[in-house]
Amino acid sequence: MSSIITVDRLKRRLQNDQNNTMIIDARFQLNDPDAGRKAYLDGHIPGAVYLDLDKDLSGRIAKHGGSHPLPDIDTFVAKIGHIGIDNDTTVVVYDQHNDMFAARCWWLLHYIGHEKVYVLEGGYNEWIANGNEVTTDLPKLTAKEFKPALRTDEVVDIQDVKEKKEETVLIDSRAKDRYLGQQETRYKRAGHIPGAKNYFWKDVLTNHGKWKNKDELDRHFEQLDKDNEVIVSCGSGVSACPNIMALKIAGFQNVKLYPGSFSDWISYDENKIETKEE
Known part of the structure; x- marks a missing residue:
């Protein structure tokens, strides 16, 4: 893909x-x-x-x-x-x-x-x-009709995360210091959802900031089984998306977004958080 x-x-x-x-x-x-x-x-x-x-x-x-x-x-x-x-x-x-x-x-x-x-x-x-032009002109728009066909099997909610299968991999896409709870400037609690593995979203890019190719992404995600469900989270469902793109480029098929991510998880006071590497 x-x-x-x-x-x-x-x-x-x-x-x-x-x-x-x-x-x-x-x-x-x-x-x-x-x-x-x-x-x-x-x-x-x-x-x-x-x-x-x-x-x-x-x-x-x-x-x-x-x-x-x-x-x-x-x-x-x-x-x-x-x-x-x-x-x-x-x-x-x-x-x-x-x-x-x-x-x-x-x-x-x-x-x-x-x-x-x-x-x-x-x-x-x-x-x-690359020397291409830019403009301040606003484009003239012509309305069209988009007919949706929702991929509902590519989204999970908090209950799905709690009830995930043993072989399901939960990814936290934030920087490692936030994942480990060593720094948190956006939310009232620090750490990660228990069981989540850390794959920082920027690591799908090269040292020059370009997207890694399929072979490089295969190596990046080599510890994951492509036959297993992968749920991707972050802080609020935004930085998870580069990881989802990268997983799909690498050939993973069963990849799902947890849109609420850590910010949703900690909105329930009873939910535990973890601060150790997993």
Whole structure:
């Protein structure tokens, strides 16, 4: 499964005027929620539409469900139709670099059944580094209809995590110091869900920040059995998504997102947390 598209390939696609291509700008900063939209207005890939993590790619925060719950799916489907995406549209999502927010958008489109969704290798910075133009012009949109076919078997909730099979692997995608509870700036409790193994999401990238290829990702995940269910979590279901992309590139089929992740888990005071390596 290939979920990555290079800048050159995207450029050729646009130069050849291939119809029904939509570019989504998903830049975002957790510590400055307005920064992504401001960056988009200051300059973006021509034709790109901006989708915001908080306003478009997440739902309303409640007591339980995590700090970036999934959006209402009917609303999300209507929104992507409104901006011009139908089932035949090729969608390319980009971030500033190879960051987590484009992967979140990729996963949502994959979840509702879209077959042709790609993340731009290197993101906005790679586009500029290759000498390509950017614009401040807002695209003219033509609404289309997207017909969803939800991949409901690729999502789990907290009860599924509690009742997971013995052979199921639970992944925590956060940095190791957060996984071990040595540092936590976002949540009231520190540590990880008991039984979770740590695979930091940035480790699916090379030292130069590029996506690792299939062979490299095979080696990265070599301790995991491709026949087993893999549940991927993080803090709030965002940085889990690059790991899901990487697992699928490596050939894992039974990969599921726990959208609420650690932020949902600790919203229940009775749930235990762990701080040792597992």
